[in-house]
Amino acid sequence: MSDLLVPAIATILDQQDETPDTRTYRLRFRDDAQAERFDFQPGQFLELSVFGAGEAPFCLASSPTRRGTIEVTVRRTGRVTDALAALGPGDEVGLRGPCGNGFDVTAAEGHDLVFVGGGIGLPPLRGLIWNVLDRREAFGNVTILYGARTPSLLVYKQELHEWGARADVEVRITVDRAEPGWTGTVGMVPVLFDQVDLKPQSSLAYVCGPPIMISFVIQDLLARGFAPERIISTLERMMQCGVGKCNHCCVGSKYLCRDGPVFNFREIREMWE
Amino acid sequence: MEVADCRTIARGDLNAWVTRLLGRAEVIAPVRGQGGDEVFASIAAPEEVLWSFRNPLLPPKHLLLPQTDTLAEFRRVDGHYQVQEPPPPRPKILLNARSCDAVGLAFLAEMHAQDLTDAAVLRRAEALTVVSLACHQPCPLGFCVCCDAGPFLEHDFDLQLTDLGDRFHAEPGTPKGQALLDLAPDLFQVADAAAAEQRFALEQQALASFGKETCHFGAAMRRISTRRVAEDLWEKMSPWCLECGGCNHACPTCYCFSVADRTENGCTTRCRMWDSCQYAEFTLEASGHNPRPKRADRMKRRFYHKVSAQYFQRDGRVGCVGCGRCVQVCMGTTDMPAVVGAIRRGNWVSGRPA
Numbered sequence: 001m002s003d004l005l006v007p008a009i010a011t012i013l014d015q016q017d018e019t020p021d022t023r024t025y026r027l028r029f030r031d032d033a034q035a036e037r038f039d040f041q042p043g044q045f046l047e048l049s050v051f052g053a054g055e056a057p058f059c060l061a062s063s064p065t066r067r068g069t070i071e072v073t074v075r076r077t078g079r080v081t082d083a084l085a086a087l088g089p090g091d092e093v094g095l096r097g098p099c100g101n102g103f104d105v106t107a108a109e110g111h112d113l114v115f116v117g118g119g120i121g122l123p124p125l126r127g128l129i130w131n132v133l134d135r136r137e138a139f140g141n142v143t144i145l146y147g148a149r150t151p152s153l154l155v156y157k158q159e160l161h162e163w164g165a166r167a168d169v170e171v172r173i174t175v176d177r178a179e180p181g182w183t184g185t186v187g188m189v190p191v192l193f194d195q196v197d198l199k200p201q202s203s204l205a206y207v208c209g210p211p212i213m214i215s216f217v218i219q220d221l222l223a224r225g226f227a228p229e230r231i232i233s234t235l236e237r238m239m240q241c242g243v244g245k246c247n248h249c250c251v252g253s254k255y256l257c258r259d260g261p262v263f264n265f266r267e268i269r270e271m272w273e
Numbered sequence: 274m275e276v277a278d279c280r281t282i283a284r285g286d287l288n289a290w291v292t293r294l295l296g297r298a299e300v301i302a303p304v305r306g307q308g309g310d311e312v313f314a315s316i317a318a319p320e321e322v323l324w325s326f327r328n329p330l331l332p333p334k335h336l337l338l339p340q341t342d343t344l345a346e347f348r349r350v351d352g353h354y355q356v357q358e359p360p361p362p363r364p365k366i367l368l369n370a371r372s373c374d375a376v377g378l379a380f381l382a383e384m385h386a387q388d389l390t391d392a393a394v395l396r397r398a399e400a401l402t403v404v405s406l407a408c409h410q411p412c413p414l415g416f417c418v419c420c421d422a423g424p425f426l427e428h429d430f431d432l433q434l435t436d437l438g439d440r441f442h443a444e445p446g447t448p449k450g451q452a453l454l455d456l457a458p459d460l461f462q463v464a465d466a467a468a469a470e471q472r473f474a475l476e477q478q479a480l481a482s483f484g485k486e487t488c489h490f491g492a493a494m495r496r497i498s499t500r501r502v503a504e505d506l507w508e509k510m511s512p513w514c515l516e517c518g519g520c521n522h523a524c525p526t527c528y529c530f531s532v533a534d535r536t537e538n539g540c541t542t543r544c545r546m547w548d549s550c551q552y553a554e555f556t557l558e559a560s561g562h563n564p565r566p567k568r569a570d571r572m573k574r575r576f577y578h579k580v581s582a583q584y585f586q587r588d589g590r591v592g593c594v595g596c597g598r599c600v601q602v603c604m605g606t607t608d609m610p611a612v613v614g615a616i617r618r619g620n621w622v623s624g625r626p627a
Contacts, residue, residue, distance in 0.1 A: 003344065003345075003358065003391070003392050003393050004389055004390070004391050004392065004393070005344045005345075005391070005393070005532065005543075005545065006344055006345045006356065006358055007345075007356070008356075009353070009354050009356065030353075049534075049543075051347045051349075051354060051534065051536075051541045052534050052536045052541045053534060054532070054533060054534050055532055055534075055543075056559075077559040077560060078559030079559075081559070090352075092349075092352075092353060092354050094347070094354075094356075211562075236558075237556065237558070237564060238555075238556050238557060238558045240530065240531050240532050240548075241530070241532065241545075243389045243391075244388050244389060245384075245385065245389075245391060245528075245530075246529060246530050246531065246532070246545075246548070247528075247529040247550065247578070248529070248531070248548075248555065248556060250574075250578070251564075252577070252583065253577075253581065253583035253584055253587060258388065258389075272500060273573070273574065273577060
C-alpha cells in the first residue's frame, strides 16, 4: 500500500442535511476493490481530505456490517468543513484510515447497552448502534438516549424515528429548549435517566457529545451505580496525522488517535499531563 | 563492530576517499557557509569538507524530516483526482556528523518505524549512510555524555571516524558503513594495535573532560513522571519562554509536524512541516477550544515528552542527545539543562548561570 499519510480517492455518492450546519455524506472509494475490502470498527475515524483545503478527522458514522459505502456526518466548523460543504454528489475527496481503536463490539456482546448522545455526538454512536441492531440477538436490552439544544439540531431524525418504532429498542429524546411543535421532553440529557430502567450491573454505557454534556452524564451514571469501566466515551483533540506521529493529540503519553479515541472512564480518570 | 573490521586512513588520503564517495552518492558534510558559519550542506568537492569544526547550529535532521516535506501531489484531470507520490529518495552520505546528531537521526528513524511504519521516512533513512566523527572533547554547551549520545558511540552510526592526528580510525557499524570502506581498499589499512589504543585513549580522555556541564536527567525524570513538579514552577519559568520554537527546530530529536495543502496552477501539494509544541495554536481546535492555553502548559508538555519515564519506556531513551543547541538558540534560557536543573532543585533561577 502507499504511504501512511497519503489518502486514497473516494467519491461523494449522496448527501443528507441533518441540521442547518450539519450534513451526512455517503462515500465510496473510487477503487472498487478497496471499497469492498475496507473494514473498520465502529468508533474508529477517517482522515478526510478536501484537496486544497486540507485534512481533518471525522468519525465513521456508518456500520462495518454494511460494506461498500462509508458515511460521515460533518458540522461546518472550520477550513476543511467549509470547503467540504461546497462539494456535492460526484465530487471527489481523499480518505485515510481507519484510524484509532474503535469500540470493542465483541466485548459488548451479551450486555445491556445504553447509548447516551448529545448533539453532534450521535454520529460515532450511530455506527455502533447499527452494528448492534444488525446483530440484535447477540446483545441484551438496547436503550438510546439522545439530546440536542433544540429540536432542529437533532441529527438522524429519520433514523431516531425508525429506531423508536422498533419493539426491541428503547429510544428517549430530549431538547434543552423547545421550539413550536415540540411535544417531547425538555431538559438536559440526564433527565432521560429517570424515564428508563437503567441496569448498572449488566449495562455498558456509551457516552458521546460535547465535553460539558459528557462530564454531567458521567457523574450521573457514576452516582447511579455504573462502574467506571462500564462507562465508555470518545475523546477528541486537535489532530493532524491520525497515526500517532505528529504529537498534536497527546494527553500525557496517550495518543488519542492511536490509543483512543475510545476510552472507558477508568482510563480517562487515570490520564494526566 | 569487531576490532578486526577497523581500518585507518592517512589524513592525506581523505580527499581521495571523499572523491570516491561523491561518485557514489550525494555527500552532505559540515562546510563553511556564506557568512562564515559552519553548516551542513551538499558538497561538490572534497576540499569543502570541514574535519574540525563547531557543530552546526541546525542539525542534519532535515535529511530524514525536511522542514517542508512533500507527501503527495493531487491533480484534477477530467474531473478526477490523480495522486502522485514523490520519487524515492536518492542515496546520500552524511559525512562528519557529530555523535549526538548520529544518535538523533537513529532516534528519528526508530520513532517512525515503531507502531505504524512511516515508510517515507524509513526509505530516507535506508538511503542515508551516516559517517560520524567522534568528539575528542566536549563542545562548549554539550552534555551528550548524560544522554548516551557521545562523545564516542557504540552504535547508531554506519561508520565512525576518529581523528588520530596524521590518520583517521574508521570503524564500521553496519554493512552500509562497510560499503564505504570497500569503495577504497587501497586507501584504508587494517587498523594496527597502536591505532586502536590511541582511539581508546582519546575516548577515555573525552569522557574525562566532561565537567560540571552535565544534565541531571534522572532526578528530573523521577519528578516529571510522578507529577511531582510543582505547578507554579512551570508558571515561574514560562514568562522566560518567548514561544519562538527555536528549541524545537534546532533539536535533533524533535519531530512534531503539521500537514497543509498548497495549490498552484491546478496542482495541490500536500506537505508536512515542522511544528512546535510551544506554539499557542499547536493544540487549538476548530471549535476555538485549546486544551493547553497557557505557555506553562506547553512547556510542561515539552519536557514531559522529552524527559518522562512514560516516554522513556516508549522510545527507549530521553528525547535529548545533549547537543546543547537549545542552550545556544534559547533567548529566554528555558533550555534543556536549565529546566532540568530547575526541576531537580525545585526552583527556577532566571537567566543563565554565570
